[in-house]
Amino acid sequence: MPSFNQKIWRLIDKIPAGKVSTYKELARAAGSPNAFRAVGNACSANPNAPKTPCHRVVSSGGKIGGYAHGVERKIRLLASEGIRVADGKVTGFEERLFRYRTL
DNA sequence: CCTGGGGCAGCCG
DNA sequence: ACGGCTGCCCCAG
Numbered sequence: 001m002p003s004f005n006q007k008i009w010r011l012i013d014k015i016p017a018g019k020v021s022t023y024k025e026l027a028r029a030a031g032s033p034n035a036f037r038a039v040g041n042a043c044s045a046n047p048n049a050p051k052t053p054c055h056r057v058v059s060s061g062g063k064i065g066g067y068a069h070g071v072e073r074k075i076r077l078l079a080s081e082g083i084r085v086a087d088g089k090v091t092g093f094e095e096r097l098f099r100y101r102t103l
Numbered sequence: 104c105c106t107g108g109g110g111c112a113g114c115c116g
Numbered sequence: 117a118c119g120g121c122t123g124c125c126c127c128a129g
Contacts, residue, residue, distance in 0.1 A: 003112090003113095004111090004112055004113085005112080005113080022125095023124075023125055023126085024125080024126075027111090027125090032111075032112090034109085034110055034111070034126090035110080035111050035112070036110085036111085036125050036126065037109095037110065037111055037112080037123065037125045037126080038110090038111045038112040038113080038123090038125090039111090039112090039124090039125080040123060040124045040125055041111085041112060041113065041122085041123055041124085041125095042112080042113095042124095043124055044123070044124055045113080054124075055124095057124075058124090059124080059125065059126085060125080060126065060127090064124095065124050065125080066123090066124030066125090067124055068124065071124085074124085
Protein backbone atom coordinates (compact mmCIF):
# COMPACT_ATOMS: atom_id res chain seq x y z
CA MET A 1 0.00 0.00 0.00
CA PRO A 2 1.81 3.05 -1.22
CA SER A 3 1.99 6.08 0.98
CA PHE A 4 0.97 9.46 -0.30
CA ASN A 5 4.55 10.25 -1.26
CA GLN A 6 4.86 6.98 -3.13
CA LYS A 7 1.76 7.80 -5.14
CA ILE A 8 3.12 11.20 -6.02
CA TRP A 9 6.49 9.83 -7.11
CA ARG A 10 4.75 7.22 -9.19
CA LEU A 11 2.68 9.86 -10.92
CA ILE A 12 5.71 12.02 -11.54
CA ASP A 13 7.44 9.09 -13.20
CA LYS A 14 4.67 9.09 -15.79
CA ILE A 15 5.48 12.58 -16.98
CA PRO A 16 7.15 12.18 -20.38
CA ALA A 17 10.24 14.21 -21.24
CA GLY A 18 9.37 17.47 -22.88
CA LYS A 19 6.19 17.79 -20.86
CA VAL A 20 5.47 19.29 -17.46
CA SER A 21 2.87 19.03 -14.73
CA THR A 22 1.87 21.11 -11.75
CA TYR A 23 1.64 20.46 -8.04
CA LYS A 24 -2.04 21.08 -8.23
CA GLU A 25 -2.53 18.58 -11.03
CA LEU A 26 -0.56 15.95 -9.17
CA ALA A 27 -2.62 16.51 -6.06
CA ARG A 28 -5.76 16.07 -8.11
CA ALA A 29 -4.44 12.94 -9.79
CA ALA A 30 -3.52 11.54 -6.39
CA GLY A 31 -7.08 12.00 -5.21
CA SER A 32 -6.44 14.91 -2.87
CA PRO A 33 -7.12 18.11 -4.83
CA ASN A 34 -6.10 20.30 -1.91
CA ALA A 35 -2.91 18.52 -1.04
CA PHE A 36 -0.81 20.56 -3.48
CA ARG A 37 1.40 21.62 -0.68
CA ALA A 38 2.02 18.09 0.47
CA VAL A 39 2.95 17.32 -3.14
CA GLY A 40 5.73 19.86 -2.94
CA ASN A 41 6.90 18.09 0.17
CA ALA A 42 6.88 14.74 -1.59
CA CYS A 43 9.13 16.16 -4.30
CA SER A 44 11.68 17.54 -1.89
CA ALA A 45 11.60 14.22 -0.08
CA ASN A 46 12.10 12.42 -3.37
CA PRO A 47 14.83 9.79 -2.85
CA ASN A 48 15.81 9.45 -6.53
CA ALA A 49 16.46 13.01 -7.62
CA PRO A 50 16.95 12.87 -11.41
CA LYS A 51 15.38 9.44 -11.68
CA THR A 52 12.04 10.76 -10.62
CA PRO A 53 11.73 13.96 -12.70
CA CYS A 54 10.43 16.39 -10.14
CA HIS A 55 12.02 19.09 -12.26
CA ARG A 56 9.10 18.62 -14.66
CA VAL A 57 6.76 19.75 -11.95
CA VAL A 58 6.04 23.46 -11.86
CA SER A 59 3.66 25.73 -10.02
CA SER A 60 0.24 26.64 -11.28
CA GLY A 61 0.15 28.89 -14.30
CA GLY A 62 3.50 27.55 -15.44
CA LYS A 63 5.58 29.39 -12.88
CA ILE A 64 8.89 27.66 -12.35
CA GLY A 65 8.42 27.09 -8.64
CA GLY A 66 11.26 25.79 -6.50
CA TYR A 67 13.72 22.94 -6.51
CA ALA A 68 15.65 21.24 -3.73
CA HIS A 69 18.84 21.09 -5.81
CA GLY A 70 18.55 24.71 -6.82
CA VAL A 71 16.21 26.34 -9.27
CA GLU A 72 19.13 26.90 -11.64
CA ARG A 73 19.58 23.16 -11.99
CA LYS A 74 15.87 22.71 -12.53
CA ILE A 75 15.84 25.21 -15.35
CA ARG A 76 18.89 23.62 -16.94
CA LEU A 77 17.32 20.17 -16.81
CA LEU A 78 14.16 21.47 -18.43
CA ALA A 79 16.18 23.24 -21.09
CA SER A 80 17.95 19.97 -21.92
CA GLU A 81 14.54 18.47 -22.55
CA GLY A 82 13.54 21.24 -24.88
CA ILE A 83 11.52 23.22 -22.40
CA ARG A 84 12.35 26.89 -22.25
CA VAL A 85 11.83 28.98 -19.17
CA ALA A 86 11.47 32.70 -19.53
CA ASP A 87 10.73 35.23 -16.84
CA GLY A 88 10.21 32.50 -14.26
CA LYS A 89 7.58 30.78 -16.38
CA VAL A 90 7.48 27.85 -18.80
CA THR A 91 6.99 29.05 -22.34
CA GLY A 92 4.04 27.37 -24.01
CA PHE A 93 3.02 25.94 -20.67
CA GLU A 94 -0.54 25.06 -21.65
CA GLU A 95 0.65 22.99 -24.60
CA ARG A 96 3.40 21.26 -22.70
CA LEU A 97 1.21 20.41 -19.75
CA PHE A 98 0.82 16.67 -19.29
CA ARG A 99 -2.73 15.71 -18.37
CA TYR A 100 -3.20 12.60 -16.21
CA ARG A 101 -6.87 12.07 -16.69
CA THR A 102 -9.78 13.74 -18.25
CA LEU A 103 -12.20 13.94 -15.44
C1' DC B 104 5.24 43.11 -5.92
C1' DC B 105 3.96 41.59 -1.07
C1' DT B 106 0.65 39.72 2.77
C1' DG B 107 -2.41 36.78 4.90
C1' DG B 108 -5.10 32.70 5.35
C1' DG B 109 -6.16 28.09 3.97
C1' DG B 110 -5.14 23.22 3.71
C1' DC B 111 -2.28 18.73 3.89
C1' DA B 112 1.24 14.98 4.56
C1' DG B 113 5.52 14.06 7.20
C1' DC B 114 8.48 14.33 10.96
C1' DC B 115 9.57 15.23 15.61
C1' DG B 116 8.69 15.42 20.87
C1' DA C 117 -2.53 9.09 19.57
C1' DC C 118 -1.74 14.39 19.86
C1' DG C 119 -0.09 18.91 19.10
C1' DG C 120 3.28 21.90 16.77
C1' DC C 121 6.24 23.08 12.99
C1' DT C 122 7.70 22.94 8.10
C1' DG C 123 7.43 23.07 3.09
C1' DC C 124 9.62 22.81 -4.60
C1' DC C 125 1.93 25.68 -2.82
C1' DC C 126 -2.63 28.35 -4.14
C1' DC C 127 -5.55 32.18 -4.27
C1' DA C 128 -7.65 36.46 -3.18
C1' DG C 129 -6.75 41.20 -1.95
